[in-house]
Amino acid sequence: FLGSGDARYLDIAEISLFNNALAGISLTGDRFFYVNPLEADGEHRFNHGLGGRAPWFGCACCPPNISRMILQVPGYMYAYSKNRLYLTLYGNSRTTVSMDGIRVGIDQTSDYPFDGKVRMTLTPEKRTTFGLCLRIPTWSTGREFMPGGLYPYRNTEKYSVTIRVNGKTVDYDMDNGFAVVKRMWKNGDIVELELPMPVRRTSCDPRVKENVGTTAVTRGPLVYCAEGTDNGVVQQLNLISDETRTQLITEGPLENITQIKIRGVRTDAGDRTPTEITLIPYYTWNNRGDNQTMRVWIPDLGEKSEY
Incomplete structure (x- = not known):
């Protein structure tokens, strides 16, 4: 950005900061991910043998780098000529x-x-x-x-x-x-x-075959996800509507963080049941217990679904 004056580099940096980087450290600042999965089934131990955040790692280079980067953010906020x-x-x-x-x-x-x-x-x-x-x-x-x-x-x-x-x-x-x-x-x-901050439904380049037929929900620069604490087994969830509402969380580890409510369908053993899906910012997941199910890219049944 400093070399070109083009804001798109800052746009990418901002998305990376609020989602990829912040997801690696807990809200309390003392537990860490080494990887950022976009889906968790509650069983696979994706984080160096753990199904959630780790208090530390035997050889840890990324966690202190994230902490160092957070402290550098004030230097990224302004520029001048x-x-x-x-x-x-x-x-x-x-x-x-x-x-x-x-x-x-x-x-x-x-x-x-x-x-x-x-x-x-x-x-x-x-x-x-x-x-x-x-x-x-x-x-x-x-x-x-x-x-x-x-x-x-x-x-x-x-x-x-x-x-x-x-x-x-x-x-x-x-x-x-x-x-x-x-x-x-x-x-x-x-x-x-x-700046307008409507809830948006975001698609993925179809060359990412695993994401075909799914949608991610975003608001502002934040990517949202469904977590098991709010929704049970999130692998059963499907989106059906653009009807959404936002709500400020007033207590608990996610206090003062905005969540999204969106209409959906739960599919279980062939049965489909209307449900309301609760979404939280991706960077805040796994702050309310380990081994949670979680999903960013959610199957989308489309507006014409009878549900």
Whole structure:
């Protein structure tokens, strides 16, 4: 990204960070995966002989690397040049940068990645003109979850973003995946960005034969999965509808994490029973007991199913 200014590299990094990397470490920070399976049957011991997270490994290079990377994330959140300030990752943060010799403070607040609303307060030491570049992720307005063509959305409905400065909606120019707002900024200017976060059904490149006929559910930059704690044997579940609702978990290990409820069918010994499938962010699975069943790519019976 630093060499090209192209936001798609950040889009891929963000997806990898929130899903692949974070899945490797427990919410308490003291138990680890060495691999990230996209399905678990509760029997196969996939994690170096364990069916869940391990407290440590005999020879462990990946777990400390994940911990080190998490501590480096603050350094990935902003970039700047002589006349542009880039917001590259979103989340609660505060920093000061030098824009052509003028110090500019920025204070960002957000519940991202569970909410697409981002609020920034700029505090330049004196009035100055530069382009504020807000990354507009591929998942928010594009036809696919991430750049590259591997994971297209089933529903290609287009969504738009909103940017406000001091409460008033403003126009912006798009440049390499960034919404650029260029103006003279003063101390106390407030910028608000709203990224759409509908629940999306995501397909996979058909060359991945094991995923043909299945769908992954995503929201924002997060991949969701069905876990046995909420659903029983997840290998019996099928998706049937785009009707979804989101709900904030209020207690337990997943407190303050958004889950998704979606209509489905349970197939057991040939019988089909309507059910509501509960989905949680993939990175949070296996924090409520080991040897859980889990599935990311779920068979999809389609909208025309009689169920």
